[in-house]
Amino acid sequence: MSKDAPARRTARASTNRVPIQRIAIGAGTAVVLIVIWHLATTQLRLLSPTALPSPESVVARIVSLSYTPYLGETIWGHAWASVQIVVGGWLLAGVVGTALGVGMSWSPLVRNLTFPIFQMLRSVSPIAWIPIALVWLGIDNSARIFIVFIAAVVPWTVNSMDAVRSVDPLLIRAAKTLGAGRRTLTEVVLPAGLPTLLAGARIALGNAWTALIAAELLAAVAGLGFVALNSSRVLDTPTMLAAMVIIGALGVLFSFVMLRISKVLAPWAKN
């Protein structure tokens, strides 16, 4: 009784208003804040346009940078450059991390030999690998793929470990007893572990995006972080904010896409 009380309370809190009203309240606040931003910058002139340009100038900049190249490419070209690197490094980390995670939970020898090293290396934040990546790989794409890989491989590994270990051993034994044979892996272990693995994939993509932006701020020849840093050096704040807005929007998009994928691949997962 006392155990399900918090769940009821949460459910009540989120359903006591219809979704459309909730969306309206949220959107209304966003509009009000943007209007305040507009008034503060254009009417009241509380801030200089260099410190904070008006929202419409940021939007205008996004539009104009959609067809005028900035530092070699349009803003969407830069966005595409960032997306390619983040997805590449994330997939690479997925292959390595899943293999490592499954290996560590499957074999005690692999776990004993690699887990302490893994724990030690993960305490160093991915950002701190940037200088050494620059020494090793230069300012090429490979350096940034490496940083994305370092950031993404930890959640991939941890969650694939958890995914394998979270399967109730009783289920496996029951399947075996009932003669499932090889189908134990595909029909018991995989469905039971998939939600955890997909959750790891989503965290990995978020971490990867964060790390890539830091890497692009330090050394890049294209990408949104590169745009943000270069525009800030010449005090071109509208372009800088345009890059920030697109960085945030792509972050939202990644998270949304991963949620959709999880729902399609593992509809049985509890959210």
Next chain:
Amino acid sequence: MTMSITVPTSARPSRTTKTTVSPPWVVTSLALFVVIWFVASLIVGPALLPTPLTVAQTFISLCVEPLAGLTLPGHVASSLTRWGTGFLIAVLVGVPVGIAFGAFTYVREAFTPVFEFLRYIPPFAWIPLAILWMGAGQTSASFIVFIAAVPPIIISTQVGIVNVDHRLPRAATNLGSGRARTVTEILVPVAMPSIFTGIRVAVSNGWMAVVAAEMIGGTQGVGFLIIQGQESGDVSVVISGMIAIGATGAVIDWIVNILSRQVMPWRRSK
């Protein structure tokens, strides 16, 4: 799409953290790592990867001889002051905001979409703006720490408050407790474990952020040190700095863990 608040994912305690490796294996594993490192450094050459021994020597000499203005412990201490300032402000802002989000449905519904969007902008993307607003220095690094640390605190405080059994505050009110007292003596203590989960995430996010801010626009600190090492092509300085970053991160996480047990003696934190 629906914008729902999510618990900071790394904050979720994983069910199966019973991954213990016995001490002899830990030693074996780490020894294996040093051997691989040594062999790799012989293959690629000391310019790209100095031997563990060279790094150890550099680490020790950095502890006594200043480089880029300070010794290695000096740089760590300098980073820690910026980290501490930003983190403290994040707690002071994040906990009340989280309580407001958790306790008042209207506040939550109004601000969640904006908050969620801002949260998706990585803290590092704020660095150029921070440098523009506050210059490359102490304040902008602390600001970045704040940006990185405040979302997990807000979210987990909110989740903690929302998940408080609604009968508890009602009982308290019936027994004559006022609004403020209900918050401080019922809601906050009950939500405390959740708040501390957010604080732990904030600690490591903030530490990562201070290193990044120092790398991009710093004048001192351990992030500045490793960038200096990279620019002068001295990989052993870079690796020494990385070791210091990892070790400091581990130590502050450990301190927060102990602190959380002190604050919540009724709950044995993992």
